[in-house]
Amino acid sequence: MLSLYVPGTSPVHRAPAGLKLAVLAGLGVGLFAVSRVEVLAGVLAGVLVLGLGVARLPVGVLWAQVRPVWVLLAVLFGFHLVVTDAATGAVAVLRLLVLVLAAALVTATTRVTALVAVVEWLARPLRLVGVRPARVGLVIAMTLRFIPLVAEQAARIREAQAARGAQRVRLGAVVPLLIAVLRLAHTLSEALDARGADDVPARRASPGRA
Amino acid sequence: MRTRDLAYVALFAAIVAVLGLVPPVPVSGLPVPITAQTLGVMLAGSVLGARRGGLALLVFLAVVAVGVPVLSGGRGGLGVFVGPSAGYLYSWPVAAFVIGWLTQLCWRRYTLAWALVANLLGGIVVVYAIGIPFTSLFGDLPLAASATGALAFVPGDLVKAAAASVVAVAVRRAYPVIEAPTRRATAG
Numbered sequence: 001m002l003s004l005y006v007p008g009t010s011p012v013h014r015a016p017a018g019l020k021l022a023v024l025a026g027l028g029v030g031l032f033a034v035s036r037v038e039v040l041a042g043v044l045a046g047v048l049v050l051g052l053g054v055a056r057l058p059v060g061v062l063w064a065q066v067r068p069v070w071v072l073l074a075v076l077f078g079f080h081l082v083v084t085d086a087a088t089g090a091v092a093v094l095r096l097l098v099l100v101l102a103a104a105l106v107t108a109t110t111r112v113t114a115l116v117a118v119v120e121w122l123a124r125p126l127r128l129v130g131v132r133p134a135r136v137g138l139v140i141a142m143t144l145r146f147i148p149l150v151a152e153q154a155a156r157i158r159e160a161q162a163a164r165g166a167q168r169v170r171l172g173a174v175v176p177l178l179i180a181v182l183r184l185a186h187t188l189s190e191a192l193d194a195r196g197a198d199d200v201p202a203r204r205a206s207p208g209r210a
Numbered sequence: 211m212r213t214r215d216l217a218y219v220a221l222f223a224a225i226v227a228v229l230g231l232v233p234p235v236p237v238s239g240l241p242v243p244i245t246a247q248t249l250g251v252m253l254a255g256s257v258l259g260a261r262r263g264g265l266a267l268l269v270f271l272a273v274v275a276v277g278v279p280v281l282s283g284g285r286g287g288l289g290v291f292v293g294p295s296a297g298y299l300y301s302w303p304v305a306a307f308v309i310g311w312l313t314q315l316c317w318r319r320y321t322l323a324w325a326l327v328a329n330l331l332g333g334i335v336v337v338y339a340i341g342i343p344f345t346s347l348f349g350d351l352p353l354a355a356s357a358t359g360a361l362a363f364v365p366g367d368l369v370k371a372a373a374a375s376v377v378a379v380a381v382r383r384a385y386p387v388i389e390a391p392t393r394r395a396t397a398g
Contacts, residue, residue, distance in 0.1 A: 004279055004287050021288075028292055065289045072294055076349045084350075092350050099292035107287030115276035139220050139269050140276070146224030147280065154228060174373075175380040178257070181221055182385055189217035197213050 004061075006108045012055040017114040018121065020106045027102055031095050037087060040094040047098055051105045065104035066097070073097065116140050138197070142188070150181055215262055218387060222258055222266035223273060226250030226302075227280035245282040249370045251302045252333040255309025256325060256378035259388040264307030271299060297344020301337045308332035313378070313388065320382055325375035333374070334367050 007013075012020075027043075034040060051057050073093045080089025116137055123136040157173050189197075229246040255263035270280075271291075279286035281299075290296060309332030316324040338360055345356035382388075 024288060065285070065287060069289075069293050072349075076294065076351070079349075079351060079355065083352075088350065096293065096348070100289040103288030103290075103292060107289070112276050112278065119272055119276065135216060139216050139223075139265075140272060142217060142220035143223040143227070143269055143273050144278065146221050147227045147278075150221070150224050150228045151231065174377050175384065178225075178253070178377065178381050179385045181225070182218070182257075182381075182387065185217040185221040186214060189212070189214040192217070193213050 004107045010055045013109045017110045017118045044098045047101045219266045222254040223269040226270045230280045230282045247282050252329045252374035255306040260307045260310035263310035264303045267303035267306045294345050294349040298341035301340035305332045305336040308336050325378050329371040
């Protein structure tokens with residue numbers, strides 16, 4: 001299973017997924033109320049201590065999440081140097097850096113299943129409009145199963161075309177691929193229904209709705 | 211929503227994910243390579259319609275959020291939702307919904323021209339209308355600056371809208387997933 005989770009037993013790993021997400025959400029809102037470089041630098045140091053010191057994550061794990069935004073942050077800072085001043089630029093860059101690192105920390109220390117459980121929990125209020133939280137989990141599980149399946153089908157069509165001497169994937173190949181996987185999804189849903197996926201009782205949902 | 215609809219939603223979430231694994235394609239004459247992921251957004255709306263298409267992209271974002279690295283370039287996790295370009299991510303479910311809604315409007319006479327209109331409005335106008343202000347808000351940039359930055363992606367998006375439209379029209383002919391409006395009223 002492809003995932004960004006790094007196994008471990010540190011207090012950060014053991015903290016409940018819901019708590020970690022709540023802290024992250026709080027940071028997301030709170031940091032924008034802070035515009036002092038010292039405070040932001042302090043929070044950044046705190047996140048780094050938690051990640052590298054307490055959770056003992058390899059530096060590469062955090063860096064992998066920062067690398068894609070690195071150029072953007074540099075451009076952002078350069079822009080502020082020209083238009084406003086270095087302090088404003090540092091605040092904007094630090095804020096984003098802290099958020100990206102904190103999010104990477106949560107992702108690296110929390111199992112996918114625990115986060116899916118939080119998603120299901122968050123979906124509970126949706127029961128009022130007829131959504132069954134368990135089916136939210138089911139859709140995510142199906143998506144995770146479909147990803148390697150779709151990739152496999154795509155690779156098969158690419159190989160078949162390469163065998164016939166085609167250099168690159170033609171648009172025409174996408175249509176049969178889509179139809180093949182749509183059929184597959186249909187078959188899977190029938191199999192699920194045959195195993196009773198459709199008659200899970202929900203307290204507030206009317207039958208036949210998800 | 212029936213299990214079949216859930217399976218279609220999951221399928222298109224997975225398709226968008228797989229498109230993220232496709233390496234960016236450099237196109238001659240374009241300053242930036244085009245990534246295939248927004249092609250999946252357009253296809254989800256065009257093939258599944260408004261509700262299921264929008265949901266497929268919400269599920270995709272949930273999968274990214276729980277830490278599966280399926281955004282183009284192998285990114286994932288919660289960090290991508292707070293970056294300066296996160297607005298483009300948030301725009302995807304809305305874009306798929308709008309494309310699906312426009313597609314359903316003209317479903318009976320769904321031609322390449324209609325498909326193009328739906329994909330251009332939903333896949334480009336909606337995406338930029340959400341993504342550009344978000345970048346300027348998060349990065350303290352003036353609107354014009356982030357709009358200029360986004361311009362580089364327009365040619366690639368035009369190519370993708372055309373490709374998605376051709377595919378959507380062909381899929382409708384062979385395996386229509388959206389039902390005709392009269393039958394939709396009774397469908398669960």
